[in-house]
Amino acid sequence: MDLDIKFLGGAHTVTGSKYLLDFRGPQRRHQVLVDCGLFQGLKELRLRNREALPLEPADIETVVLTHAHIDHTGYLPRLYKDGFRGRILCTAATHDMLRILLLDSAKLQEEEAAFANHHGYSKHRPALPLYTTADAERVLELVQSFGYDTPVPVADGVSVVFRDAGHILGSAIVQMQVQGDEQLKRLVFSGDLGRYDTPLLHDPTPIATADVLLVESTYGNRDNRIADPEGELARIVNEALARGGCLVIPAFAVGRTQTLLYYLKRLRRLGRIPRVPVYVDSPMAISVSGLYPRHPDDHKLGEGNVFEFDGLRFVQEQSESKNLNSLGGGAIIISASGMCTGGRILHHLTHRLPRANDTVLLVGYQAEGTRGRSLQEGATTIKIFGEQVPVRCHVTLLDGFSAHADRSELLRWLGHFSKPPKRTFVVHGDEAGALGLQQALAQELHWPSVIVPEHLQTVELFRGI
CATH class of the missing domain: 3.40.50.10890 (Rossmann fold)
Incomplete structure (x- = not known):
């Protein structure tokens, strides 16, 4: 089996997280998307939501979600609108939150388009929502939820386990296991990591091993914890x-x-x-x-x-x-x-x-x-x-x-790995955050092969596993 990853979002930016895994074998091919977020913030980023993805949404078999925030899930109704009909996997609390967040997002899309049309300030005539409430309702029918710490089959030879990330209710670190024809590989997606010692949520679950790690870097270049x-x-x-x-x-x-x-x-x-x-x-x-x-x-x-x-x-x-x-x-x-x-x-x-x-x-x-x-x-x-x-x-x-781990807390979580992953991709951070964490991993933890990927970059992860 061969495996590539394509960074459809969350690269050099804190929004739009989407990571496409392309599994290919002699008699099988599976496309799995980890997170499916909406771009927010700068206009040049928001315009990406209107661009067609460089793939057929109908070819995606499964979407695995780390948590419910819109920058990780808000593109799902659009994915459905464009042909996706596969499974969506997440934790039970994330499932409950999705119904709230996606329907709200769709309503806002519709209201903003109507407001722009009424007041005539949109360049588009007429202004159209990215997706509708009906799109959100239909994509929610594809969601399946699971508890923490339970293996979930994703595709032939591929399974995931959700671990508590401590970021928001239901947030998860995704541990993915890939059983190839000859080798077993482990991928870890941090999602958004929470903070330590908060009054509401549990600490992010420590992870010890990974061949490939994707780690967020929202605060990768600075600490922001206050004493009181x-x-x-x-x-x-x-x-x-x-x-x-x-x-x-x-x-x-x-x-x-x-x-x-x-x-x-x-x-x-x-x-x-x-x-x-x-x-x-x-x-x-x-x-x-x-x-x-x-x-x-x-x-x-x-x-x-x-x-x-x-x-x-x-x-x-x-x-x-x-x-x-x-x-x-x-x-x-x-x-x-x-x-x-x-x-x-x-x-x-x-x-x-x-x-x-x-x-x-x-x-x-x-x-x-x-x-x-x-x-x-x-x-x-x-x-x-x-x-x-x-x-x-x-x-x-x-x-x-902030519900995000800061620089010291990210390094604390990363310090639980018994040995460095063979490849680490620093994602979901702006330029300063991503490069700051990349530098810290190289200089303080002495990790090899720490990469800040580019938007739409494809990387070969494994060949012949």
Whole structure:
């Protein structure tokens, strides 16, 4: 058997992760895709979502997912639209999350196309969604879920095991075993690795052996852990409320919102922040929070409604969301998306950015080309719905709440390998992150053959195994 890998995304960028494995034998051929993410951020990256893949989607037998984030799964409905009818394999919690995230993504695609057509700011006439809700519904019918630590057949001689990655609920490191005609090979896909010693999720599972490793590098060039995240959040909340305004937090609906709710609940109970109303204005975040009681073994919080507290209000209806614009101050609003690329947060930013007494708190990685990155870098205006919105409010960053392992934590996880993989590919990181981790692996761990692949590059992994 021969095996090649083609990097369809996640190469020199933090988005669009897609890795195509091409297994070829004398009487068999299998094409397996690991992750199927949507490109986000810079326009040049987003345009790749509209480009045809350099393969026939109908030829892909199986998609294996590391976790549910849209930059790892959001292209699935488009893959279905273009002819894919194979199996999609993931963990049980990822399966539950997919229904929430893919339907939300499809709805946003449809709404943004309709909005662009109504206001006439799209170059395309008419603007069309990348995929529809119907596409998302149909691709969800192809999903099969499995528990952690259980071998799952993928193709002839190929199986995977999902190991807890500690990144979000249901996230997995994928261990793939390939039994060739003469040799056994092991491939490991880190997916997105979580942090160590967090209050919500388990530590990423240590892995000891791999012939080929794909490792993420979101924070491959820097550390971002803060000594006292509770104290820092308390300080920012108190300062924001003391200004007489509202605190608006763009937060990923999956993972980041739940972490914030955990800390806000704890800080209120300890009397370290005022008991002001906390609004979660993201139907998706509300749905995701409701998954935790269904998967108690996948997190540390136990059973029951683990995030609820007096003063917490879940905002479902659009009309109620709009009413939040009239709040003069004394409230915390958490809304998606975390990089300010879409969703209800855009309406909050439209009203809050011009207000000098309001505060916007960024609590995670902001990809290049996103509104969040522009705010982080001190932009004085932000374009929202075709209009330039002035930025007069306070903008602050609390980086330590990222769900991604930082440089030291990546090296800690990589240090569990009993010997270096024969080949290591550094993926899912921007230029600085990927090259930074590549350098660390070469200089600190003395690993050979550490590669930062190019977009659409094909690499021969094995011949005659």
